Amino acid sequence: MKVFEHVSLKSYNTFGLDVKARYFAEISSLESYLMVCESGKYAHVPHLFLGGGSNILLTKDVEALVLKMDIQGIEVTQETEDFIWVRAGAGVIWHDFVMYAVQHQWAGIENLALIPGTVGAAPMQNIGAYGVEIKDTFDHLEALNLETSKLERFDEEACQFGYRESFFKHAGKGLYLISSVCFKLAKKAQLHTSYGAIQDILQARGIIQPGIQDVANAVIEIRQSKLPDPKDIGNSGSFFKNPTVSAEEAKRLHAENPAIPSYPVVGSTDVKFPAGWFIEQAGWKGFRDGDAGVHAKQALVLVNYGHATGLQLLDLSEKIKQSVRSKFGVSLETEVNII
Ligand code: EPU
Numbered sequence: 001m002k003v004f005e006h007v008s009l010k011s012y013n014t015f016g017l018d019v020k021a022r023y024f025a026e027i028s029s030l031e032s033y034l035m036v037c038e039s040g041k042y043a044h045v046p047h048l049f050l051g052g053g054s055n056i057l058l059t060k061d062v063e064a065l066v067l068k069m070d071i072q073g074i075e076v077t078q079e080t081e082d083f084i085w086v087r088a089g090a091g092v093i094w095h096d097f098v099m100y101a102v103q104h105q106w107a108g109i110e111n112l113a114l115i116p117g118t119v120g121a122a123p124m125q126n127i128g129a130y131g132v133e134i135k136d137t138f139d140h141l142e143a144l145n146l147e148t149s150k151l152e153r154f155d156e157e158a159c160q161f162g163y164r165e166s167f168f169k170h171a172g173k174g175l176y177l178i179s180s181v182c183f184k185l186a187k188k189a190q191l192h193t194s195y196g197a198i199q200d201i202l203q204a205r206g207i208i209q210p211g212i213q214d215v216a217n218a219v220i221e222i223r224q225s226k227l228p229d230p231k232d233i234g235n236s237g238s239f240f241k242n243p244t245v246s247a248e249e250a251k252r253l254h255a256e257n258p259a260i261p262s263y264p265v266v267g268s269t270d271v272k273f274p275a276g277w278f279i280e281q282a283g284w285k286g287f288r289d290g291d292a293g294v295h296a297k298q299a300l301v302l303v304n305y306g307h308a309t310g311l312q313l314l315d316l317s318e319k320i321k322q323s324v325r326s327k328f329g330v331s332l333e334t335e336v337n338i339i
Contacts (some may be wrong), residue, residue: 001025001032003042003065007339012068013053014116014311015304021048021066028070028091030144030151030179036129037149047146048339049177051121056337057235060311069120073178074100085139085154087182094127107189108137114223114229116237120178124168124333126161128288130195130219135161139184143176155321163272164225164241164335191215197222197267209230226298234304239317240275240332247271253328256279275332276300278324292316297336314338 007024010016023042027033027049042065048070050056071089074097080083084106088097100112102293111132122134123141137243140155153185160167160238168176193199201218202210210218226322228235242263253260263272279285279299286296291308294316295301302313321332 001027001036003036007061007066009050009053012050012066013056014230014234014236015057015308015309015310016230016269016306017058017304017308018183019058020061021059021090021308023065025065026068026070028072030071030177032176033067033144034149051118051124052116054116054120054230055125057313057336058074058339059235062339069118069177073180077182081094084181084185086185087180088119089180090118090145090178093117093207094119094321095124095289096198098216098333101185102212103182104233105189105212106185106187106210107191108132108185109134109147109194109254110184110296111195111214111219113216120182122161122179123161123166123181125164126159126166128164130198130222131192133161133163134183137183137185139182141178141181143178146175147318152176163244186305192217215302227301228295228297228303231296232310234299234306236336238275238300238335239302240279240300240320241280242272242275243330243332245273245330246272249299251262253330273330274300275324278328278330279320281319282323282327284320284323287316287318296322 003023003025005023007021008018010018046064048062048066049065050066070091072091073089073183074092075087076084077087083312094117095114096110097119102110111130115127115129124138126130126133135156138156140153142151142153145152157251191210192209193215198218207214244265247269261274261277265272275301284294285299287294291305292312293303293305302317324330324332
């Protein structure tokens, strides 16, 4: 594993922020990473692991050994009449993995097409879209315990998945390096097409009995129409989480804002509201200050039009939070990791 110094991270984060890593290397195997650790050469700095860099906001140069996860490989580990277990290396591009499953007619992750990032980063925040989260098809993952240098296996329960949450964002934060993830995919598809926009597209195409590929295509079309492609405009998807509030608080919000959309939270009386709605109503949709802005088609997405800095984007996010709090009495929580 070759370690470089003072490397620009511009092409390693989807916001396209031009900050430098003190040290930088790509990990193509756990063995090579462990060798570098054993050498003790980089023990004086923290180690920061990067997947696709699609969920971070880099606000300054990083005084760390930044490690881009590049462990590859997709393999079938088990198969029954109804299911297939497929393991992918942490460095596999998430969308490539989804397309691989779709091509093989393995169902369960087609609604998650085009989510930026890598397989290894997906469980960190239980990525989700259009009625599906990875916890629905997750079987287990393997992660290197950074203290003991031993590989550990985590099943679904151990991962403590929640809405954009997992063990790895809380008690396990900074303690593990996810090296592979295994999914249990279905050979007999049970498709999730209840999301309004998916239905609209299938209907417009005259597709009455959709297949896995049809659903993936619909999701790709929706995402391309609403979400900016990081190749064109820097962004990291949803910048905030959709806030969940108590039933009482929800009642107040509905009474004060009759047009507000909301979603029930399974297994709770809490209610979830779309952060994008609050941000749009507070007047931020399409806002631009220099090169930092709010996407014109989806207010939940902050964008870098070219030369915004991480601090400018952070400042904009704080202003948005403040204005949503004072207009609606709702606190927004950041979804991306601020570094
Ligand atoms: N809305 C607005 N204005 C906006 C955006 C949204 O009013 O500018 C309202 C609309 O009422 C709309 C509703 O919010 O019907 C929901 O919008 P959308 O379907 O775009 O989804 P979202 O709740 O804004 C979440 C995820 C997305 C995921 C979509 C689809 C979070 C934080 N975001 O967004 O995930 O693709 O649902 O399932 O949960 C991501 O995490 O990076 C991401 C893109």
